Amino acid sequence: MNADDQREASLAEKFAGSLLGLALGDCLGASWEGYRGTEVAEAYYDGRFDPVNLRISEWTDDTAMAVATAQSIVETGRVDGFDLAAKYLAWFESGGRGIGRATYHSMRRLQSGTAWNEAGQKGEYAVSNGVAMRIAPVGLLHARDISGLAEDCRICGIITHRNEDAIAGAVAVAHAVATAAAGELSIDTLAVQMSSVASSPQVSSLILRAGELVEVGQSPLEALSELGLGGSVYETVPTVAYCIMRWPDDPVKGLVSAVVNGGDTDTRAAMVGAIWGAQLGTSAWPDYWLGELPGAAGIREVAGQLHDLVTGK
Numbered sequence: 283m284n285a286d287d288q289r290e291a292s293l294a295e296k297f298a299g300s301l302l303g304l305a306l307g308d309c310l311g312a313s314w315e316g317y318r319g320t321e322v323a324e325a326y327y328d329g330r331f332d333p334v335n336l337r338i339s340e341w342t343d344d345t346a347m348a349v350a351t352a353q354s355i356v357e358t359g360r361v362d363g364f365d366l367a368a369k370y371l372a373w374f375e376s377g378g379r380g381i382g383r384a385t386y387h388s389m390r391r392l393q394s395g396t397a398w399n400e401a402g403q404k405g406e407y408a409v410s411n412g413v414a415m416r417i418a419p420v421g422l423l424h425a426r427d428i429s430g431l432a433e434d435c436r437i438c439g440i441i442t443h444r445n446e447d448a449i450a451g452a453v454a455v456a457h458a459v460a461t462a463a464a465g466e467l468s469i470d471t472l473a474v475q476m477s478s479v480a481s482s483p484q485v486s487s488l489i490l491r492a493g494e495l496v497e498v499g500q501s502p503l504e505a506l507s508e509l510g511l512g513g514s515v516y517e518t519v520p521t522v523a524y525c526i527m528r529w530p531d532d533p534v535k536g537l538v539s540a541v542v543n544g545g546d547t548d549t550r551a552a553m554v555g556a557i558w559g560a561q562l563g564t565s566a567w568p569d570y571w572l573g574e575l576p577g578a579a580g581i582r583e584v585a586g587q588l589h590d591l592v593t594g595k
């Protein structure tokens with residue numbers, strides 16, 4: 283194997299690691315969505331709770347919509363709003379497990395014939411994380427060429443969320459995934475990087491706050507409580523940055539922390555998994571998790587196809 287082959291193998295592992303990490307986060311977090319309390323988190327940080335005991339559930343909306351996004355990019359060769367909307371609608375009509383409110387109303391409008399670029403929810407209910415949770419494949423598409431990433435996030439996003447802040451949060455996540463896959467992401471400066479590309483002053487400043495809380499050594503319980511555990515993009519994206527930066531050498535600890543503190547656990551953990559997996563590849567994740575992950579073979583397959591598209595194979 284020459285050096286180029288090794289680099290290619292590494293990039294392929296990063297694509298698989300990102301989408302598998304996203305699904306792991308979703309499936310580990312799904313049983314805990316809405317959990318309010320600090321007992322489990324306290325036990326975990328005290329070493330009294332072994333994450334091997336976390337249950338791996340079925341996929342929810344985070345994995346289903348991210349995989350649909352990846353499949354659409356593979357089939358069309360780009361981020362195609364019309365095709366993405368058709369795939370999201372097919373998922374919705376097959377049951378739409380875990381669907382969020384903004385996406386639900388957008389899917390109903392698509393069903394009644396509204397165009398893909400006019401169906402997305404507007405207003406306060408659209409400041410949610412439904413775009414950021416599914417955006418990792420768009421980041422991977424840009425692993426070799428970052429130009430156009432923000433516009434592709436917008437095309438993907440407005441199908442369900444016509445909200446600048448929701449899209450800004452998605453751009454921050456996609457940019458982190460793209461640069462991690464490219465080998466250009468420094469975990470130590472993740473918050474500064476994500477903040478700099480999020481074209482929303484509010485999202486941007488909240489991500490920076492996450493970085494400050496790491497720097498000052500705030501306890502995870504207090505830091506995540508301050509940043510917020512709910513499902514708005516103002517809360518999830520900053521807590522994602524925090525969970526990664528707080529444990530810069532330990533993707534498992536970041537992923538488990540995204541779960542055990544409660545709130546919008548599956549979506550927060552899905553994003554942490556997507557970014558860490560893009561940074562480290564599949565080796566980020568323990569075999570005992572990957573072995574139990576539903577649909578892992580299909581996720582690896584679409585990650586491979588996305589890799590081949592990006593590398594021109």
Ligand SMILES: [Mg+2]
Pocket residue numbers: 308342343344380548549
């Ligand atoms: Mg979910």
